[in-house]
Amino acid sequence: MSTILPVAQHGEQILTLKAVEVSNAEFNxxxxxxxxxxxxxxxxxxxxxGIAAPQVYISKxxxxxxxxxxxxxxxxxxxxxxxxxxxxxxxxxxxTCLGEEGCLSVPDQRGEVERANAVxxxxxxxxxxxxxxxxxxxxxxxxxxxxxxxxxxxxTERMV
Numbered sequence: 001m002s003t004i005l006p007v008a009q010h011g012e013q014i015l016t017l018k019a020v021e022v023s024n025a026e027f028n029x030x031x032x033x034x035x036x037x038x039x040x041x042x043x044x045x046x047x048x049x050g051i052a053a054p055q056v057y058i059s060k061x062x063x064x065x066x067x068x069x070x071x072x073x074x075x076x077x078x079x080x081x082x083x084x085x086x087x088x089x090x091x092x093x094x095x096t097c098l099g100e101e102g103c104l105s106v107p108d109q110r111g112e113v114e115r116a117n118a119v120x121x122x123x124x125x126x127x128x129x130x131x132x133x134x135x136x137x138x139x140x141x142x143x144x145x146x147x148x149x150x151x152x153x154x155x156t157e158r159m160v
Contacts, residue, residue, distance in 0.1 A: 003038040004045045005056040010106045010154065019052075019059045019150040022085045027128035032062075036083045036126055039064045043081075047072040048104050050142040052149035055105050061086045063146035067139050072102060079139050084123035089147055090132070091120035099141055101155045111159035115144045 008014050026032050035058065043051040047070040053062040066081025067073070095117040102110040118136035121143050125131065135143050145155055 002041040003034070005038050005042045007042065007046065007055050007104045008057055010103075010109075010156070012105075014054050014057055014059060015105055015149070015154060016152045017054065017059055018152050019054050019061045021061050022124070024128065027085075027124070027126065032085075032126055035060075035062065036064065040066070040081055040083070043104075046104050049073055049076055049138075050146040051104060052146045054149050054152075061150045063087055063143075063150065065139065065142045065146060067142060077138055082133075083126055084121065084143075084146075085126060085128075087121050087123035087143070087147055087150070089119045089144065090122050092116035093118035093136070093140075098160065099138070101141070101145060103145070103155055105149075106154060106156055109156060111156065113141075113145075113155050113158045114160055115141045119143055121147075 039051050049067045050065045053060045062085050067076045067079040069076050093116045096114050097117050098112050101113045119140045120134050122132045
């Protein structure tokens with residue numbers, strides 16, 4: 001059975017908090033693995049292209065980014081889903097672009113947000129290994145949107 005979690009909605013306090021880092025003791029645990037699977041399943045079930053743990057009422061610095069065409073984003077590029085624990089954007093491109101964003105926590109609203117066109121993100125795997133990955137275009141937008149969730153920021157606060 002795949003777990004689908006309830007999604008916090010705009011106005012709920014959990015979405016305004018800065019999430020807590022996943023600790024060394026939590027890596028490679030059944031709890032963290034189950035959370036990653038439940039986040040991924042919830043994102044797919046709701047036609048999202050990314051999701052952050054605070055959106056499912058868990059104030060931890062963990063996101064799933066997985067772009068693919070769906071009813072909410074028909075033109076999204078295909079990208080394998082990536083679980084990022086304690087992600088940090090360490091580089092932003094000088095070039096920015098406007099793009100329409102939506103959010104599972106703000107279901108009835110979409111808006112134009114200016115974001116860096118490319119980012120380099122440093123994050124840990126579920127086992128605690130460190131990675132650095134470069135994203136550009138739509139995947140870079142998703143990473144920035146989800147990292148914002150970890151800092152208690154909704155896209156509606158960044159709309160132009």
